[in-house]
Amino acid sequence: MIKGLALLSFCFLAGMWCGALLGSWLGIDANVGGVGFAMIFFLLLKEASVKKGLWNGEFAFGIEFWNKLYIPIVIAMSASLNVKSAISSGLLAILAGILPVLLAFWIFKVLIKKLGTS
Amino acid sequence: MEELQQVLEKNGLVFAFLAVGLLTWGADMLSKKVFASKIPGSALAIFLALGMGYLGGLIAEGEQGLADLPLFASLSFLGGGMFRDFAIVATAAGASFLLIRKSGWIGLISLLLGIGIFFLAGVALAWMMGYRDAVSLCTLGAGACTYIVGPVTGGALGASSEVIALSIATGVVKTIAVTILTPLLAKKIGLQSPESAMAYGGIMGTSSGVAAGLAATDPALVPYGAVTATFYTGLGCLVCPSLFYLILSTLLGA
Secondary structure: OHHHHHHHHHHHHHHHHHHHHHHHHHOOOOOOOHHHHHHHHHHHHHHHHHHOOOOOHHHHHHHHHHHHOHHHHHHHHHHOOOHHHHHHHHHHHHHHHHHHHHHHHHHHHHHHHHHOOO | OHHHHHHHHHOHHHHHHHHHHHHHHHHHHHHHHOOOOOOOHHHHHHHHHHHHHHHHHHHHOOOOHHHHOHHHOOHHHHOOHHHHHHHHHHHHHHOOHHHHHHHHHHHHHHHHHHHHHHHHHHHHHHHHOOOOOHHHHHHHHHHHHOOOHHHHHHHHHOOOHHHHHHHHHHHHHHHHHHHHHHHHHHHHHOOOOHHHHHHHHHHHOOHHHHHHHHHHHOHHHHHHHHHHHHHHHHHHHHHHHHHHHHHHHHHOOO
């Protein structure tokens, strides 16, 4: 279990480091795409460890646990945000949640027609 | 009672697990009993959590929602940047290069198109509502992608708690909209084959919304939509705070 967790931790820290380096290289005070880099590292190392036969039930469990924990974490985060002052712009959340979806439906329809896939 | 409160405050993180677990349980019941499983339990739970954050803000008059109450202070630790980003990286466990090959170029095009559309539309709407700084615009555009890409982008760029809350709410509304509209519009837009479901997953992106929407349309399509939707959040977390932010801040001249 802890070996899988260690692999995940390594990828996370390496990715965050890349994000921080890219941020300072670009001159912005932010972690630029660290999560994305970490995911790429993780995907690569995951393939490698599957090939080497390291990836078994016990190993994957340490990662699976965090995979499953992500919605609960988002829930905890949502409850600890400044929702009170966001509520005045609540209309934006509704509009920006619905209008792009309608636009995407339309683009999907055009795309499917163009590709001619049935 | 005083002893209980002391125990709960001392073991805050454990209490946060309990609180989130109870909320999730309640949201699942609500989803099943009231909405006949038409709205994903996770979207409902996040929505309820935002409501709690609002109540917390009213009672404690702070800026951290429910976490301003001493009893719930650890919610901001469980939901803080470190755990959040770590758990998101762990979700890549569901992806693999085999899946990437399987989804092929339809997957790639639809993913890029999907993230682009939602981000641009989100930024445009935020602009119309009066937001002018690149960090807030980028976070809100990212929130229009999914309720994960929003807070990750906002966290990385240092957006305000209020803007991050708004970006999550946007993402949750999107999930619900996709869930409800998919079965209604599926026939009209030609969403009938496995290939089209793959393209659909890439364009819409929100994995819980796509899965729930496709399940209501035709359960056989769910795995195809999920193949591409899996990558949406990851790709969004990569490009929104980096490439898209740079483009935005250059355009705004900041």
